[in-house]
Amino acid sequence: MNYESKLNELNARRALPQHIKEGMTFDSEFSKSIKEDYQEINESGIVKYIIGAMQPVNSRYTEICFEEGNRVARALNQDLENHGIYSTHKFQGSVPLDIHIKGASDVDVLIFHNYITYEIPMASHKSYIPCKEGISMSVRMRKLRLNSEAILKGRYPAAKVNINGAKSIAMEGGSLQRKVDIVPAHWHDTLKYQNSNQIEDREVQLYDKERDITFGNWPFKHMHLIDQRDIRYSGNVKKVCRLLKNIKADASNHKEILVSLSSYDIAGLVYHMDDQLNSPSFYDLGLLGRVNDYMQSICANNCYLGNQLITPDGSRRILDSDERQAGVLALTLEVNSLYRDLLKDTAPNLDESAGRVYLNNRAVYI
Numbered sequence: 235m236n237y238e239s240k241l242n243e244l245n246a247r248r249a250l251p252q253h254i255k256e257g258m259t260f261d262s263e264f265s266k267s268i269k270e271d272y273q274e275i276n277e278s279g280i281v282k283y284i285i286g287a288m289q290p291v292n293s294r295y296t297e298i299c300f301e302e303g304n305r306v307a308r309a310l311n312q313d314l315e316n317h318g319i320y321s322t323h324k325f326q327g328s329v330p331l332d333i334h335i336k337g338a339s340d341v342d343v344l345i346f347h348n349y350i351t352y353e354i355p356m357a358s359h360k361s362y363i364p365c366k367e368g369i370s371m372s373v374r375m376r377k378l379r380l381n382s383e384a385i386l387k388g389r390y391p392a393a394k395v396n397i398n399g400a401k402s403i404a405m406e407g408g409s410l411q412r413k414v415d416i417v418p419a420h421w422h423d424t425l426k427y428q429n430s431n432q433i434e435d436r437e438v439q440l441y442d443k444e445r446d447i448t449f450g451n452w453p454f455k456h457m458h459l460i461d462q463r464d465i466r467y468s469g470n471v472k473k474v475c476r477l478l479k480n481i482k483a484d485a486s487n488h489k490e491i492l493v494s495l496s497s498y499d500i501a502g503l504v505y506h507m508d509d510q511l512n513s514p515s516f517y518d519l520g521l522l523g524r525v526n527d528y529m530q531s532i533c534a535n536n537c538y539l540g541n542q543l544i545t546p547d548g549s550r551r552i553l554d555s556d557e558r559q560a561g562v563l564a565l566t567l568e569v570n571s572l573y574r575d576l577l578k579d580t581a582p583n584l585d586e587s588a589g590r591v592y593l594n595n596r597a598v599y600i
Contacts, residue, residue: 237279287480288473326453357428434458452547488564495561520594
């Protein structure tokens with residue numbers, strides 16, 4: 235396996251595309267190629283690849299994701315207000331979790347209608363002002379979606395504004411330095427949220443344009459639980475999420491099958507590694523062996539264990555379809571191939587058991 239080639243792919247993915255560099259107006263240093271710490275370590279190509287695949291994207295590149303998302307959302311909120319619709323926005327997905335793997339990652343922005351729904355019977359200390367117009371939330375949400383489409387197409391004439399998605403409006407090009415997905419939604423205050431006032435307990439109702447309905451989603455619960463587990467294991471949850479996403483992106487085989495596994499699915503799988511993530515800092519090569527063992531275990535016996543895993547937010551089984559099962563099997567093969575190549579590279583004269591011990595005790599400092 236040519237890991238210098240994979241390393242080049244990783245480096246290119248983490249950098250900014252040339253067309254974005256050319257359009258940059260901020261600090262000129264960021265329009266140049268950045269040499270990252272993992273690229274400078276005195277190690278083989280495969281070791282650099284593994285260590286690099288675990289690292290967060292350059293923080294300035296991530297800031298630009300938020301800046302672009304905020305720029306679009308604030309303008310949209312203002313224009314919606316001019317149409318009599320009051321809205322706010324929040325980010326969801328890989329970027330706020332810091333598990334994105336591209337220098338120019340897509341950013342998901344939830345646009346919240348100011349009307350909400352709530353669970354009843356409500357908490358005794360809460361009070362809500364009921365609507366008197368007799369207009370359903372689906373009608374309000376349809377108006378939010380259609381007005382958003384018209385506003386964004388008018389405001390960004392040079393960009394591609396795709397309004398065909400059921401749940402989001404996808405924007406890219408023109409003056410945008412990132413692809414931005416606008417997702418119309420409204421809050422649903424669960425009884426738990428009414429008592430806790432914590433965002434992770436607040437349900438998000440997304441609007442499906444094709445079916446003209448709203449449905450429940452828990453992005454902030456998902457992010458909160460991933461964050462908490464990552465803190466518990468000293469950053470290893472997010473390291474492994476990035477590693478698996480990069481392995482998926484650079485897969486030599488199975489690319490079509492791997493499409494079925496989303497970032498959300500991968501984060502859910504890593505969440506369930508639990509104490510297998512209890513590895514000291516700088517011993518990241520040993521983490522790959524633990525990931526390999528875990529992936530093998532959830533795929534054994536026709537994914538017997540894997541089929542029991544539930545997403546962190548409790549909304550569904552992670553491997554709830556034949557396509558996702560095939561995806562995790564394909565990802566496991568890619569992880570195993572990488573692990574075996576690492577053993578050959580770093581411990582060629584040791585058997586697998588001794589090689590594992592060696593990797594668990596081999597520190598790499600960046």
